Amino acid sequence: MANLKTLSAPLLMACLSIACSAQAEKAENNYKKYCASCHGGELQGGLGSSLVDNEWKYGASDADIARVIEKGIADKGMPAWEKTLTQDDIRALIIYIREEGASAKVDAQLKSVQPQGGIFSTRHHKFKLEKVIDGFGVLWGLEFLSDGSFLLSERDGKLWQVKGKQKTEITGIPKVWAKTQGGLLDIAIKEPSSENPWVYLSYSQPSAKGAMTAIVRGKIKKHQFVDSQIIYQAAQEFHTDKGYHFGSRIVLDGGYIFFSVGDRGDRQQAQDLSRPNGKIHRLHDDGRMPTDNPFVNTPNAVKSIWSYGSRNPQGMVMSHDGLLWEAEHGPRGGDEVNIIEKGVNYGWPLISYGMNYDGTAVTNKTSAPGMAQPKHYWVPSIAVTAIDEYTGSAFARWANHLLVGSLARQEVQLLEVKGGEVISTELLLKNQGRIRDLVVGPEGFIYLAMNPDNQKGSGVYRLVPVTSM
Ligand code: HEC
Structure with a gap:
C-alpha cells in the first residue's frame, strides 16, 4: 500500500494532461509480474534484496542498476531480463524503483515537518x-x-x-x-x-x-x-x-x-x-x-x-x-532545476530522468552529447x-x-x-x-x-x- 497514496496525485495529473483511460500502470505492472516474487510486493526484499533501503550492493547509479537488471547476477539467483524487457521497460522500472525508494524516505520525513503548537x-x-x-x-x-x-x-x-x-x-x-x-x-x-x-x-x-x-x-x-x-x-x-x-x-x-x-x-x-x-x-x-x-x-x-x-x-x-x-x-520522476544559458538545449523530450505518467518510458536516455544536465531533479516528481x-x-x-x-x-x-x-x-x-x-x-x-x-x-x-x- 505504500505507494497508493503517493501515486494517486501523479496519476491524477496524468489524467488531466494526457488522454487518460483506465490504462494499466506499466512500470508497476512489470514490477509485479517479473520482480515482486523475489523483491517483495512493496520492494522491501525477500529472496532478493530490498530495493527501497537505498543500499546498492552492485552500484547505486542508474547505469549500475540497469546492468544488474539486464545481465542478472547468475550465482546469486537474480535472473537476466534483457531478453524479456525492452530498454524502455527497464528505464521505466528504474524510475519506479527510485520513486518507491524516495516515498519510503518521505514517509519518514513527514513526521519531522509537522508543526508543533503551530510552529x-x-x-x-x-x-x-x-x-x-x-x-x-x-x-x-x-x-x-x-x-x-x-x-x-x-x-x-x-x-x-x-x-x-x-x-x-x-x-x-x-x-x-x-x-x-x-x-x-x-x-x-x-x-x-x-x-x-x-x-x-x-x-x-x-x-x-x-x-x-x-x-x-x-x-x-x-x-x-x-x-x-x-x-x-x-x-x-x-x-x-x-x-x-x-x-x-x-x-x-x-x-x-x-x-x-x-x-x-x-x-x-x-x-x-x-x-x-x-x-x-x-x-x-x-x-x-x-x-x-x-x-x-x-x-x-x-x-x-x-x-x-x-x-x-x-x-x-x-x-x-x-x-x-x-x-x-517535468514528466513523472523528471522535475528539474536548470541554469539557463544562451543557446543551450535542455534535452526535452530526447533526454529526461522521468517517464510518462502511465509508467511507460519517454526515452531511455538521461544524457546525450550537446544537451545540458539539470542541476537537480526529483524522483518522484513534486x-x-x-x-x-x-x-x-x-x-x-x-x-x-x-x-x-x-x-x-x-x-x-x-x-x-x-x-x-x-x-x-x-x-x-x-x-x-x-x-x-x-x-x-x-x-x-x-x-x-x-x-x-x-x-x-x-x-x-x-x-x-x-x-x-
Ligand atoms: C528469482 C528471484 C528474483 C527475481 C524474479 C528478480 N530478482 Fe533481482 N535479485 C535477486 C537476487 C537473489 C539478487 C541479489 C541479492 C544479493 O546479492 O544480495 C537480486 C538483485 C537485484 C538488484 C541489485 C540490488 C543491489 O543491492 O544492488 C536489483 C536492482 C534487482 N535485483 C532488480 C530486479 C528487478 C527490477 C527485477 C524484475 C525485473 C528482479 N530483480 C527480479 C533475485 C531476483
Whole structure:
C-alpha cells in the first residue's frame, strides 16, 4: 500500500494532461509480474534484496542498476531480463524503483515537518504559517510593489492589488484564454520603486485556433491597466487549443525580459527552433529583438529563443550572482532545476530522468552529447512550480539559497546552492497546500500563493520567523 497514496496525485495529473483511460500502470505492472516474487510486493526484499533501503550492493547509479537488471547476477539467483524487457521497460522500472525508494524516505520525513503548537521547525529556522488574505480562485503570479502592496493574478483572468486586507481589481487587462492550465499567468514589475513602474503580464492570448503565451506591459493608474503595449506574441499559426504546459514565468533583468513558454503538449516541438513552444525567450524589455540572441541568424528560427528543449518551465529567477535558475515541471520522476544559458538545449523530450505518467518510458536516455544536465531533479516528481532566491534577512541562514514550491506534493523545499550547484535540499513545508507562486516579501518573509489542502479557494500565506521563545 505504500505507494497508493503517493501515486494517486501523479496519476491524477496524468489524467488531466494526457488522454487518460483506465490504462494499466506499466512500470508497476512489470514490477509485479517479473520482480515482486523475489523483491517483495512493496520492494522491501525477500529472496532478493530490498530495493527501497537505498543500499546498492552492485552500484547505486542508474547505469549500475540497469546492468544488474539486464545481465542478472547468475550465482546469486537474480535472473537476466534483457531478453524479456525492452530498454524502455527497464528505464521505466528504474524510475519506479527510485520513486518507491524516495516515498519510503518521505514517509519518514513527514513526521519531522509537522508543526508543533503551530510552529514549524527546520534545520536552521522556526516559523509560523500565517494567512494574509484568501477568497480567490486559482492564483498564478504574486509580485510586490514598493508601497508594500502586491499584485496577484487569478488564472481566470483577474488582476488584483492587495493592500493590507483590502483587495481591488485592476481593470483593463487583455482578454485571456482561461481554459484548463491557460489564462492570466505571471506578473513582473520593472524597478518597483520607480514612479509608475511598468507591470508585465504573461497570458494565454486567445485566437480562432486556441491560444499561445503572450506578454503585455502597462502602467497601473487609478486601478486601471493603461498605456498597454504588447511585448511579445506568437504568430497565429503557432496557436493551439491544447490546454496545458504554458510555462510562462517572467524575469526582468538589465534591460532584458526572459520568459518561458511550455511545450503545450507537443513535446517534440521543444526541439524545433521554428516554433516558440518548449523554449525560454529573451527580448529587450520594450519588445525589441536583441541582435545577439543565439538564433537570430538561423534560418526559420524564432529569433527570440534564448534556450530550448524545455517541457513546462513554471519557475524562473535571476540570482544575485547573475545565474538564471529555472524550475521545470517535468514528466513523472523528471522535475528539474536548470541554469539557463544562451543557446543551450535542455534535452526535452530526447533526454529526461522521468517517464510518462502511465509508467511507460519517454526515452531511455538521461544524457546525450550537446544537451545540458539539470542541476537537480526529483524522483518522484513534486510538480515543481515557482522558484525564488532567498534575499531577505528574516531567515538569515537561507540567504542566497533557492526556495521552490510544488503543486501535487504540496511542498516548499530549500535548495542550498554553492557556485552554481545544488548541494543539498531540505523539506520546509509539507501538505499545507498546492503552491502556485512563492516570493520573498519586503520584510524578508516568504509569501506563498497557495491553495490550502482542505479549502476550495486560494489565498496568500506567509512564513514568518519565530525567534526567541
Ligand atoms: C528469482 C528471484 C528474483 C527475481 C524474479 C528478480 N530478482 Fe533481482 N535479485 C535477486 C537476487 C537473489 C539478487 C541479489 C541479492 C544479493 O546479492 O544480495 C537480486 C538483485 C537485484 C538488484 C541489485 C540490488 C543491489 O543491492 O544492488 C536489483 C536492482 C534487482 N535485483 C532488480 C530486479 C528487478 C527490477 C527485477 C524484475 C525485473 C528482479 N530483480 C527480479 C533475485 C531476483
